[in-house]
Amino acid sequence: MFREISPNVWELPKTGRMRVPGRLYASRRLVEGLDEKVREQLAGVASLPGIVDAAYAMPDAHWGYGFPIGGVAAFDPDQEGIVSAGGVGFDISCGVRTYRTDLKEADLGDRLEPLAHDLYRSVPAGVGSEGALRLSKKELDELLVHGARWAVARGFGEESELDFVEERGRMRGADPTKVSDRAKERQLGEIGTLGSGNHYLELQIADRIFDAPAAQLFGIAEGDLLVSIHCGSRGLGHQIGTDYLKVLGAAGSRYGISLPDRELACAPIRSVEGQNYLGAMRAAINCALANRQVVGSLVRETLARRIPEARLSLLYDVSHNTCKEETHVVEGRPRRLFVHRKGATRAFGPGHPDLPERYRGVGQPVLVGGTMGTCSFVLAGTADGAALSFSSSCHGAGRQMSRMQAKRTWRGAALITELGSRGILIKAHSASGAAEEAPGAYKDVEEVARVAEEAGLSRRVARLRPIACVKG
Amino acid sequence: MAGVAEHFEHGADVGVRGRGATPAEAFAGAAAALGSLWAADASSVRPQLTRSVVCEAEDLERLLVAFLDELIFLFATRRILLASLDVEIDAPPGGPARLVARGTGERYDPARHESTVEPKGATFTTLRVAPESGGWVAQCVVDV
Numbered sequence: 001m002f003r004e005i006s007p008n009v010w011e012l013p014k015t016g017r018m019r020v021p022g023r024l025y026a027s028r029r030l031v032e033g034l035d036e037k038v039r040e041q042l043a044g045v046a047s048l049p050g051i052v053d054a055a056y057a058m059p060d061a062h063w064g065y066g067f068p069i070g071g072v073a074a075f076d077p078d079q080e081g082i083v084s085a086g087g088v089g090f091d092i093s094c095g096v097r098t099y100r101t102d103l104k105e106a107d108l109g110d111r112l113e114p115l116a117h118d119l120y121r122s123v124p125a126g127v128g129s130e131g132a133l134r135l136s137k138k139e140l141d142e143l144l145v146h147g148a149r150w151a152v153a154r155g156f157g158e159e160s161e162l163d164f165v166e167e168r169g170r171m172r173g174a175d176p177t178k179v180s181d182r183a184k185e186r187q188l189g190e191i192g193t194l195g196s197g198n199h200y201l202e203l204q205i206a207d208r209i210f211d212a213p214a215a216q217l218f219g220i221a222e223g224d225l226l227v228s229i230h231c232g233s234r235g236l237g238h239q240i241g242t243d244y245l246k247v248l249g250a251a252g253s254r255y256g257i258s259l260p261d262r263e264l265a266c267a268p269i270r271s272v273e274g275q276n277y278l279g280a281m282r283a284a285i286n287c288a289l290a291n292r293q294v295v296g297s298l299v300r301e302t303l304a305r306r307i308p309e310a311r312l313s314l315l316y317d318v319s320h321n322t323c324k325e326e327t328h329v330v331e332g333r334p335r336r337l338f339v340h341r342k343g344a345t346r347a348f349g350p351g352h353p354d355l356p357e358r359y360r361g362v363g364q365p366v367l368v369g370g371t372m373g374t375c376s377f378v379l380a381g382t383a384d385g386a387a388l389s390f391s392s393s394c395h396g397a398g399r400q401m402s403r404m405q406a407k408r409t410w411r412g413a414a415l416i417t418e419l420g421s422r423g424i425l426i427k428a429h430s431a432s433g434a435a436e437e438a439p440g441a442y443k444d445v446e447e448v449a450r451v452a453e454e455a456g457l458s459r460r461v462a463r464l465r466p467i468a469c470v471k472g
Numbered sequence: 473m474a475g476v477a478e479h480f481e482h483g484a485d486v487g488v489r490g491r492g493a494t495p496a497e498a499f500a501g502a503a504a505a506l507g508s509l510w511a512a513d514a515s516s517v518r519p520q521l522t523r524s525v526v527c528e529a530e531d532l533e534r535l536l537v538a539f540l541d542e543l544i545f546l547f548a549t550r551r552i553l554l555a556s557l558d559v560e561i562d563a564p565p566g567g568p569a570r571l572v573a574r575g576t577g578e579r580y581d582p583a584r585h586e587s588t589v590e591p592k593g594a595t596f597t598t599l600r601v602a603p604e605s606g607g608w609v610a611q612c613v614v615d616v
Contacts, residue, residue: 035483037483062483062484063482063483063484064483064484065485065595065597065613065615066597069484089615090592090593090595090615091592091615126582126587127510127580127582127587127588127589127590128510128547128551128580128582128587128590182545182549185549186545186548186549195590196587196588196589196590197588197589197590197616235548235549238544238548238592238593238615239545239548239593241592241593241615242541242544242592242593242594245537245593245595245596246534249596261596262596262599263595263596263597265596399483399484402481402482402483402484403482403484403485403486403588403589403616404479404480404481404486405481407588429582430586430587430588432512432586432588433587433588433589436588436589
């Protein structure tokens with residue numbers, strides 16, 4: 001059982017096969033609503049070789065594949081640490097990209113509906129959708145090495161935007177030769193597509209500023225219109241997840257790793273299989289960064305056609321399903337660790353050298369996607385986060401109800417009408433898909449963001465209220 | 473005979489389950505449960521083309537994951553939906569399990585096929601292929 005050790009901090013004591021304790025950041029209310037599986041999965045992660053400090057769960061944690069979604073765990077290669085595909089997830093480098101505009105809600109006038117309609121038409125989304133870009137295999141390999149930089153070189157967006165993308169738009173260490181032909185085949189028509197399920201494109205109004213100096217540095221003022229995109233690495237990432245589930249599943253026993261659950265399939269970081277997965281997974285990160293760069297460029301073009309006077313500028317682009325090699329100070333000593341964040345956002349604190357200079361004084365923007373009926377948040381990384389969670393914070397509201405139950409509870413068309421009456425225009429490619437994404441199927445994102453702040457993982461900068469949402 | 477198709481609850485994703493008199497029927501049922509994520513009404517899928525799927529794995533459970541992954545790959549790369557599948561399984565004791573499935577279907581058409589989510593891959597979560605209630609059950613969670 002979780003034990004409350006201080007407000008919003010719960011510990012899962014080390015028992016049985018666990019090498020380290022589990023630690024959950026949550027309010028009492030969030031703990032009461034927590035799926036029992038999160039506890040089991042956190043205990044499983046805590047039992048993996050080379051885990052450092054603790055297995056962490058963020059305030060939006062819920063039942064995932066192998067690792068909980070909202071799970072963070074760091075592994076030390078010098079201590080036989082492992083890398084796990086279940087610690088990253090199938091939608092590798094899924095993330096959020098948010099643009100500022102120089103518009104206020106009133107500037108849209110009667111152009112909101114036509115703009116939302118244009119975005120619905122111009123950004124391919126929904127099951128089976130395809131993008132306009134057709135890549136050769138050689139071009140795809142280049143994209144997998146260069147990420148968003150490849151997209152900018154092809155005319156999608158501007159060079160200056162790359163400073164505001166994690167890894168400056170290009171994940172180093174990507175190895176397209178470790179990505180299967182099947183994974184590449186799944187991607188050929190999918191660059192520049194949003195996907196389906198919980199992926200979206202949203203027009204939002206900054207309706208509350210929590211931290212004025214930070215908001216000013218992030219370029220957000222109350223009443224501003226922002227545009228957020230939530231999508232990932234598409235078919236390529238999904239197939240890499242599928243491929244390496246098998247590879248790592250077979251590797252574990254070869255290296256004598258005994259697992260409490262086969263979902264935790266993993267291999268030592270310093271093994272051929274581990275290195276191959278890392279090379280492929282980094283290629284998928286580049287695929288996601290390029291994809292969001294292309295989708296962002298489509299949004300920019302669409303906005304320019306409908307509202308020629310509008311100016312877009314990139315606030316930031318975060319990935320929330322990754323494993324990254326980072327330096328963290330543990331017990332007073334800097335160590336190179338492989339930090340898995342699955343449904344968790346990197347949240348570097350002020351002064352971190354990987355941050356763009358503009359934000360270095362305030363910390364990394366942490367873009368938290370809400371639901372189409374509630375709000376999203378812009379948070380900022382804290383100095384304390386380094387010791388609390390390897391500089392990680394929440395990534396969204398976090399599901400609390402299954403898709404089946406949501407579909408039984410809500411009807412898509414009625415939900416879209418109800419949200420419309422509350423001033424939120426929904427353009428959905430699937431009405432029943434919208435029902436599965438009903439705001440009530442998620443935890444209270446306000447509470448998730450508040451707990452992330454009170455626990456010290458990140459601090460609230462601005463709240464974004466949706467006014468139009470294109471659902472995949 | 474085709475197996476019975478069901479979905480079951482999972483926190484964020486979707487469970488697919490097939491039941492039948494034999495493992496092959498249960499696999500066909502699980503495939504139908506997966507297929508209904510792309511086309512909620514199986515009768516909306518017209519028999520316009522035929523495809524075969526072949527796969528192999530160390531045991532029956534891994535074979536189910538491999539089979540569902542093949543169907544996901546077929547949809548992802550060719551947009552092909554197979555509505556009715558005839559499954560044959562050869563699983564000798566100690567040897568690898570092999571599957572051949574033939575199905576009829578058509579290319580996905582968002583105007584006619586009601587889909588909600590995009591299956592990304594089959595997982596080991598709640599993976600189970602086993603005798604149950606005098607028949608067989610084949611199930612796992614599909615990441616969507």
